[in-house]
Amino acid sequence: MLAALCALSISTNVIGQYPGWQQEVSYDMEVVVDTSMHQYSGSMTAVYTNNSPEHLTKVFWHLFFNAFQPGSMMDVRSRSISDPDRRVGSRIVKLPESEWGWQKVATVQVNGKPADFKEDGTILEVVLPKVLKPGKSVTFELNWQAQVPRQIRRSGWMNKEGVEYSMTQWYPKLCEFDHHGWHTNPYIGREFHGIWGDFDVKIHLPQGYGLGATGVQHSTQAALLPNGLPGTVHRYKATNVIDFAWAADPDFIEESIDVDGVTLRLIHQANPDIDSNWTALSEYAAKAMAYINKDVGQYAYPEYTVIQGGDGGMEYPMITLITGERSLRSLVGVTVHEMAHSWFQGMVATNESLHEWMDEGFTSWAESRCMAHLFADPMTPDENPHKWAYTSYIKQHLSGNEEPLITHADHYKTNRAYGVGAYSKGEVLVEQLGAVMGPKMRDEAMRTYFQNWAFKHPGPNDFKREMERASDLELDWYFQYMMHTTDAVDYAVESVVNEDGVVTIELGRRGNMPMPQDVLLTWEDGSHSRVHIPLVMMRGHRPLEEGEVLGMDWPWVDVNYTLEMSAKGRLTSVTLDADGLQADVNRENNTISFDLSRDQESRQAN
Ligand SMILES: [Zn+2]
Structure with missing residues (x-):
């Protein structure tokens, strides 16, 4: 105690x-x-x-x-x-x-x-x-x-x-x-x-x-x-x-390009092996800056330089040093990451030793969105741009070696725990807020956060309050769990009973971290019903989508929750967090599916 x-x-x-x-x-x-x-x-x-x-x-x-x-x-x-x-x-x-x-x-x-x-x-x-x-x-x-x-x-x-x-x-x-x-x-x-x-x-x-x-x-x-x-x-x-x-x-040579009134300079050693990649990089870098200007807020300085140097990529105000002998994709990836730091390390400038996730995590979040924009794959339009961060965080959590995000950057026991915490869990923390306040409201709140906190060295509470003001929800619990603990999200569909025109769904919180839940019911005719279940302690709920039903608030102390609704016929499946916004460490138990060729009355989770 x-x-x-x-x-x-x-x-x-x-x-x-x-x-x-x-x-x-x-x-x-x-x-x-x-x-x-x-x-x-x-x-x-x-x-x-x-x-x-x-x-x-x-x-x-x-x-x-x-x-x-x-x-x-x-x-x-x-x-x-x-x-x-x-x-x-x-x-x-x-x-x-x-x-x-x-x-x-x-x-x-x-x-x-x-x-x-x-x-x-x-x-x-x-x-x-x-x-x-x-x-x-x-x-x-x-x-x-x-x-x-x-x-x-x-x-x-x-x-x-x-x-x-x-x-x-x-x-x-x-x-x-x-x-x-x-x-x-x-x-x-x-x-x-x-x-x-x-x-x-x-x-x-x-x-x-x-x-x-x-x-x-x-x-x-x-x-x-x-x-x-x-x-x-x-x-x-x-x-x-x-x-x-x-x-x-x-041997440095330079190319420059104008982006929204900012001079973007690209400087590298003259070298026929890399010259064409760097020329191509200037176009990508320009698109990236224009994208982040819209996505997060306007870059505030007159110039930004991407220069060959250092030992990988490292952000500094108005300049980044990156190694230059990379494939074009890698060159663009590192540039986008370091450039995105201009917003969170350079302009917002949180103390990144104390709150590494507010710099590396937010930067990685902005980077993933920007990379998805630059390299949009028409074959996989719905792929989650943050998939890698979720996978890496969940893997680290399950390894048992996760350390809480409040750890000072210098004092993590392993480089891996620092890296996954600061970059991946930090990115997850922002993206997963979409499940709490809604992705659109979160995006807008990130822009407001940048606008209100650039040049002020904000800390976690300043960020939390900005998210609370935007959503009118209480979010202490979210930041307490995400920053101060290594507890994780794991919710399950425990059982589904569909009889006499009523569907009864038992949900269970198997992990320690509470989260609001989104239930997707898929009916035999292919139509869907959606239910949003907020937590009591949020004192409200995110905006509902069209046709979405609001469930009763879930008190976090209850491990189980019963949802009853009228049936629209036979069910194909019941799924939690179908959009994959939550870092649910076990997705195996998120769905119960029915075999329509057989009688359907009830299914139990494993
Ligand atoms: Zn970084």
Whole structure:
């Protein structure tokens, strides 16, 4: 009991509620890259505004590159987890020192005066000489030296396709402080969070590099490098983004296309093996952006760049790095997924370490809809675009290794439980809401959610309330079960009796998670009757379809439910959740069918 109470109080705190304030930062950075050593020197001025009601005495920064050294938390985690990410495995511990990543902060000044600071792995702590009061700003000046790691996970030099620089999580980045407090997770290679900020970044590289970056290119200017060789300063500016990433390679070529006023750039290495795929990709990417603009809401920035780099696909504001030597279908799939992140990671920007399913899950949901639109198969018009997510979640549930979605992204026991939870169960959570509030209302509510919560870092309760406002239903129970437990849905048609003009159907809840139910009766003449059975605790029901009958509310405490209706002749079958909207972990017991060649009075489920 005590343990249960503790868990409840923690989770209530984690759900939180939008407090109406957010921190702000404005970065002005200049970095000079030494491509012979894969090192760079950096300097920045960052103006940080404390919009919180709290007095701050210190601030924290991420130093992600420090993860790429033997013995780092990322290295140890990767070697000790039971199912390591194959892209990392034991690669970090094997790196020669010249290929490690590091960031060494040399000086920190606060409002022009030197400040005390301490590097601790991937986190830098800076003590503020004076308390930063609510509503006040402070100016930091940092000088640092960094070594870019050999590309392993997301970031680094010379990825496996030969892209020279994949520069993500590459600069000292202020940690987010919000109504939960500080988010100073040591980096172990998973999710990100950030403060809304403006960036003005100058990158010095030798002449001849092509670049793509967050933001919009402001200028390129010739400037000598410290070694006296000719170089170029690439300057980019970005407004109201949570991060800044870039990639560079001497062989990059670029195509661009306009979508609803947004410039979509596609940048990849000139390579006859992949050029035609990337040209074809630009058309798909344009269609995808237009589709998601309509399906979720308008993309808010002037540009979006899809660039070859990294170690798979990873989303950053206004840019994604994807590996480029893929089949066209795979290229489109990864692009659509990462692009869809622009809405949920880039603009809505939930804390994806705490609520990974609100980023990866919602993104996967939008991706599946978009892919179904791009690759609509006339042979299977009714195929559920989310089938893969349902299958993967149910398989994981049945394996017994599922972990609840409230788990912090870094702390799942296995990579698999994290992956299936965040991506598949997160996608199921949204799609299955269609069974509760109706798919049309859910779609509309997702658009309202985006509209109301873009640029606000919402949490689960904000999402839940948006769904409740849209549907006028109470949905606490749905989110409690889906987020806080690993209970699953399993309903059954237990028995059907059809005699004296009356059909009596016994339904059973065999799984722990309650859900409203949809019963489909198919009569001998091929006609259907549909009954919708809401839960008492919903305090209402979804809009009924034409001809659909409303059943009595089902109190969740009852395991069984009896439905009686007048018969329209002989029955062919009685089916629960015929549209497949529910993640019912055993569909075998969802239908009772009748053999019309025999007498029909009653059937029992197995
Ligand atoms: Zn993703």
